[in-house]
Structures are given as C-alpha cells and as structure tokens.
Amino acid sequence: MPGVENCLQEAMAIPGAVGASIVDYTTGFPVATTGAAPNEDHQAAAAGTADVVQAAQSRSLFVSAVPHDLLEDLIITTAGGYHLLRLVRTDFDSRLVLYVWLDRIHGNLAVARRRMQTLADELVAT
Amino acid sequence: MKPSKTAAPGRLLTQVAGERQTGALVVGGHPGGTVYLIEGQVTYAESPAAPGVGELLTASGRLAARTWQAALDAGTSRAHVGRLLLEQGHLTQGELELCVLGATYDAAYFALSPASAPVDFLDGATHWLGQVVRVDPAAVTREARRRARLLDEIFPHPDIDTAAVIPVPRPPVERITLTAAQWELLVSADGQRTPADLAQLLGRAGYATIQELRRLAALGLIERPPHREHPNDNPDFVRLPRARGTSVDVQRPSVGVSDSPTVPIITGARPASGDPPPSVLEPDPATANGTVYRPPRLARRKPGAKLPKDIAADTEHTHPGTDEVLLKRIRTALRALR
Numbered sequence: 001m002p003g004v005e006n007c008l009q010e011a012m013a014i015p016g017a018v019g020a021s022i023v024d025y026t027t028g029f030p031v032a033t034t035g036a037a038p039n040e041d042h043q044a045a046a047a048g049t050a051d052v053v054q055a056a057q058s059r060s061l062f063v064s065a066v067p068h069d070l071l072e073d074l075i076i077t078t079a080g081g082y083h084l085l086r087l088v089r090t091d092f093d094s095r096l097v098l099y100v101w102l103d104r105i106h107g108n109l110a111v112a113r114r115r116m117q118t119l120a121d122e123l124v125a126t
Numbered sequence: 127m128k129p130s131k132t133a134a135p136g137r138l139l140t141q142v143a144g145e146r147q148t149g150a151l152v153v154g155g156h157p158g159g160t161v162y163l164i165e166g167q168v169t170y171a172e173s174p175a176a177p178g179v180g181e182l183l184t185a186s187g188r189l190a191a192r193t194w195q196a197a198l199d200a201g202t203s204r205a206h207v208g209r210l211l212l213e214q215g216h217l218t219q220g221e222l223e224l225c226v227l228g229a230t231y232d233a234a235y236f237a238l239s240p241a242s243a244p245v246d247f248l249d250g251a252t253h254w255l256g257q258v259v260r261v262d263p264a265a266v267t268r269e270a271r272r273r274a275r276l277l278d279e280i281f282p283h284p285d286i287d288t289a290a291v292i293p294v295p296r297p298p299v300e301r302i303t304l305t306a307a308q309w310e311l312l313v314s315a316d317g318q319r320t321p322a323d324l325a326q327l328l329g330r331a332g333y334a335t336i337q338e339l340r341r342l343a344a345l346g347l348i349e350r351p352p353h354r355e356h357p358n359d360n361p362d363f364v365r366l367p368r369a370r371g372t373s374v375d376v377q378r379p380s381v382g383v384s385d386s387p388t389v390p391i392i393t394g395a396r397p398a399s400g401d402p403p404p405s406v407l408e409p410d411p412a413t414a415n416g417t418v419y420r421p422p423r424l425a426r427r428k429p430g431a432k433l434p435k436d437i438a439a440d441t442e443h444t445h446p447g448t449d450e451v452l453l454k455r456i457r458t459a460l461r462a463l464r
Contacts (some may be wrong), residue, residue, distance in 0.1 A: 003219035004227075024228070026334045027271055027276065031227050058305065059420050090221060091178075091188035093330045123220035 005063050008034040009121045011100050014115045016107025018081070019100070022088065025050040026095045038101065049085055052076070061076075073113065079105075080104050086116045090124050130244040131153065135161075135237060139246050142166070144265035149238075150251035154244035155261025155321060156288065162253045167260040170226060171233035171252045174455065175322040176332035177228050179208075179222075179255060181454070185329020189216060198461065202254040209256055225299040226258045231269055231332045238270040254461075257410040273333055280337065281344035287336045289351030290322060298346040307338050312347070323451045 002010070004022060011020035012035050019035035021042055028050030033042040054072055056062050063071050076083040080103040090096065098120050101114050128339060135153045139161060146166035153159050159173030174180050180198070184187040193216055201207035208226065211217045215414070217225075277284070293312050304312070314324055325335040342348045 004223045008218060020225075024231075024298075026331075026337060027231075027273055029231065029271075029272075031231075033223070088224075092182040092186040092225055093328075093334075094224060095334070096224060109372060121225070122218075124218060 002076070002119075004021070004123070005034075007098075007119050010119055011116065013097065014100060014102070014107075014112045015037055016103040017100055018103050018114070020095055021046060021049075021099045021126045023049045023097050023099055024095060025053040025097050031096065033041055043103075045099070049097060053085060053087070053097055073111070075113070078104070082107055082109055082112070084109075084116055086106065086113075086120050088120045089121060109116075129361065130246050132242055133245050135240060135243055136270065138247065138268060139163075139168075139238065139263050142247055143168075147247070148250060148252070150253070152248060152249040153237045153240070153244040154246075155240055157236045158243065159233050160235055161234055161266070161314055162251070164252065164257055164260070164416060166263065166265050168230065168234070168254055168263050169228045169257045170258060171231035171237055172253075173236035173265075174334070174458075175236040175324050175325065176229065176233040177329055178233070178458070179225050181326055181458075182225055182229060182329055182331075183217075185326075188221075198254070201256070202461075205252050205254050205255040206260040207254050214315040223259055226255070227261070228260070228331060231266065232333050234266045235270045235273045235333050237268055239274050256321070264313050283340070283343065283350065285351045286339055286343045287321055290318050290320050290350040292317045293319070293337060294347055294349055302347065303346065305338070308342055308347075311335065311342070312336055315348070319451070326451055326454055417449070 008020045008022070011017060017035065018026070018041075019033070019037050021033040021037070022031045023046040024031055028047035030042045030046035035126065037045040038048075039045075049059045052074060057071055063069060066126075070089075071087055073087065074085040082098045082106045083117075084102060086094040086100075088094075088098050098115060098116060100112060102109070135151065142149070142163060143166040148164050148166075149162075151161040152165065153161070155175050157175035159171060159176070161171040162169050166410055178187065181407060184191045184194050189211075197207050197210050197214070197216070201210040201263050208222055212219060277287075291311070293315050310328055310330075311324055314327060319327065319334050321339055322332060324330075327333040328335075339348060343350065
C-alpha cells in the first residue's frame with residue numbers, strides 16, 4: 001500500500017521526471033514534494049499549479065460540457081519540458097493534484113500520463 | 127499543567143518545537159484548537175472549526191460511522207487508531223496520510239492564526255490517532271500565516287469567518303455563477319449555521335469553507351454580519367439559535383417595536399443577548415418589582431387569526447441541522463475526554 005512519499009518516489013521513476021509534488025489546489029500549498037521545482041521553489045510552483053487548476057475548473061467550458069464531466073489532467077508544454085497536473089480524487093473532501101515536471105528530451109508524454117493515472121489511482125484505492 | 131497564559135500560539139509552537147518536546151499545544155479562544163507534537167514535529171491538529179479525520183471520513187461516506195467508532199473504541203487507549211484502520215484494510219496508507227495532512231493544516235490555521243490567545247502546553251500528551259505523518263512546525267506556522275493572507279486578498283472581512291451565514295434574499299445582480307462548493311454552502315445555510323457548522327455538516331475543510339464564503343460575501347450573495355460591540359461577551363460554545371427570518375419579502379412594511387401586533391404572542395425564554403422579546407403583555411406588577419415570579423398568563427388567540435408576517439418568520443428558529451451539528455460536537459468532545 002503506497003503512502004504519499006512512496007507515490008512521489010515512483011513519480012520520480014517516470015522517465016524524464018525532474019520533480020514531483022502533491023498540491024492542495026484551494027490553497028496552493030505543496031502537501032509533499034520531491035526532486036526539483038521550477039526556479040527551485042516548490043512553494044511558488046504549487047501556487048502556480050493551483051492557479052492553473054482553478055482557472056480550468058472555474059471555466060464551465062472545460063468542466064461542464066456533459067454532466068459529471070470531471071477534470072482529469074492538465075498538460076502544459078514548454079520548450080524545455082512538460083508540466084503534468086493530475087487530479088487526485090479522494091472520497092473524503094480534499095482538493096489535491098499530483099504534479100510532475102518532465103524533461104522535454106528524456107520524457108515521454110504518453111508514458112508519463114499513464115503512469116501518473118496509475119499512481120493517482122493507487123494512492124487512494126483500496 | 128502550567129496555568130494558562132496569553133501568548134502568540136505560533137511563537138509558542140516554534141519554542142516547544144525548538145526544544146523537541148512531545149505534547150499538545152492547546153489554544154483557547156474562539157475557535158481555538160490543539161496542535162499535537164511528537165519530538166518537536168507536528169503530528170496532528172484539531173479545532174472545532176475544522177472537521178477532524180473522523181468527520182471527513184464518515185461525512186463523505188468513505189468509512190461507515192460504525193467502522194470509525196469501532197476503530198476508536200479499539201485504538202484510543204493505545205493511541206493507534208490510524209494504524210488500526212490501515213491494518214484492517216479500511217483505508218490505504220495514501221488516503222490516511224492525505225486525510226491527516228489535510229485535517230492538520232486545516233485545524234492548524236484556526237489554532238495558530240490568532241495573534242494572541244490563551245495557550246497551554248500539555249507535556250507528554252498524545253493524540254489517539256497516533257503518528258501518521260510528521261510535519262515541520264515552521265511549515266505549519268508559515269502556511270497558517272499564508273492562508274490568513276489569502277483570505278484577505280479575497281475579501282478582507284474576518285467577521286464572515288465566524289458569524290452565522292445568511293444568504294441574501296435577492297442577489298444584487300441579474301445573473302450569478304456559482305461553483306459546486308458555493309452551491310452546497312448556500313443550500314445548507316439556513317441563517318443560523320456558522321461556517322464551522324457548515325464545514326462539519328458537509329464534511330468539508332473549514333478553511334476551504336471560509337474561502338468560499340469570503341468569495342460569496344465579495345459577490346454580495348451572503349449578508350455581512352452586523353458589527354458587534356463585544357464579540358466575546360457571547361461565547362457560543364453551545365450556540366443558541368438566533369431568531370432570524372431567511373426569506374422575508376424585502377418589500378414588507380417594517381413593523382416597529384412600538385407597533386403592537388394584532389395578536390398577543392407569547393415567546394418563551396430567549397437568550398439574553400438576543401433581541402428582547404416583543405413586550406406584548408402588560409407587565410405583571412409582581413414580576414416587575416422582582417419579588418415573586420409568576421409565569422405570564424397565556425393569551426388566547428382569536429380563532430382564525432394569523433400571526434403577523436415578521437413574527438411568523440421569527441418563530442422558526444429550530445432546525446434539525448442544528449441538533450445534528452450539536453450532537454456531532456458533543457460526540458467529539460466526549461471522545462476527546464477519554
């Protein structure tokens with residue numbers, strides 16, 4: 001049964017992963033972090049992550065096209081890398097997102113996305 | 127146990143953490159809270175304004191109340207309720223850690239945000255949940271301060287955080303957009319529940335609740351609480367229901383206190399801090415001079431007479447939800463005494 005630390009370690013094992021964290025997106029607070037963060041600032045990265053998730057969620061265009069359509073993940077591509085945000089759905093009340101920063105050259109977007117889905121599911125699955 | 131002293135909770139936390147102490151930092155006042163430390167690291171925090179791990183897990187239906195209670199009964203005495211839930215396979219390690227982390231930061235915000243409050247340090251006290259996570263106390267205090275700042279960026283009126291939530295009868299604009307969380311709060315706000323009540327009832331984090339309420343207040347969708355002269359003269363440990371109509375027509379003619387209602391109304395004993403009951407009976411001379419107490423005579427209502435509108439709205443001051451929340455609080459308090 002993986003814990004939070006374990007989940008982040010496995011996220012770092014994704015090919016090309018540079019850093020990973022779990023972020024509370026209502027407050028922009030990094031609940032757990034590992035590895036590098038953009039500008040070496042996990043706090044700022046978490047705040048930015050929270051802004052992006054909230055922006056996507058507050059626009060009905062993305063989250064209410066069909067009933068029960070929920071935001072699953074967000075991918076931001078830059079020249080140097082990928083920033084993957086995957087929502088962690090817990091049964092109890094929480095607003096968490098798994099964030100992985102991927103190197104553009106070493107990372108494989110499709111592989112990373114699938115691994116993150118598994119990780120987010122395993123973290124809360126019985 | 128040292129006598130209670132008044133200090134900044136954050137500073138005392140830093141101090142006991144620096145000494146690598148084990149125990150509980152109890153912060154008084156409203157809402158107050160308790161931060162638990164093991165060897166200078168924060169392991170849990172709780173506050174009446176923030177649903178605890180048990181409330182979060184049971185209110186969401188993640189755990190049956192029975193399962194939670196069984197784990198409490200079996201694990202409280204040896205302080206390993208958390209481990210028990212994992213061993214019995216009710217939760218995954220990840221879920222428990224995330225839940226405890228969320229509840230801890232949530233409660234720590236309420237416990238540590240006052241600039242000064244009566245604080246105590248109970249040396250050696252541990253929480254029945256046991257050690258699930260360890261958090262750097264500096265991170266906790268920093269986060270509590272940051273959260274307070276975030277709220278003020280939304281709408282800088284802290285009185286919203288504690289006052290009963292009253293949705294405005296009419297939105298100030300023609301078209302409004304709500305998030306799902308805001309909708310939940312508005313449909314559950316009955317004019318008497320406080321943000322803490324709503325958080326417990328809905329099983330949502332206390333801080334997230336306040337955040338949404340500040341947003342709603344900024345949008346003009348909930349009423350600004352009236353300014354109270356002495357916010358502390360009415361400690362709402364057990365909150366007495368306040369009489370407030372929720373959806374009275376704004377156009378209704380205002381009835382002054384001097385206007386005698388068409389029908390005499392008997393009102394029961396009310397909290398002294400509330401509005402004085404309308405004086406509809408002629409004062410009994412015996413009661414007036416304070417020598418003999420005689421219950422007021424019951425006035426007879428004329429057949430078919432209706433209550434005046436504003437008083438009719440006034441009388442609905444009990445709500446099933448109030449009892450629910452009160453029971454939950456009593457249960458939590460009893461649990462804490464074990």
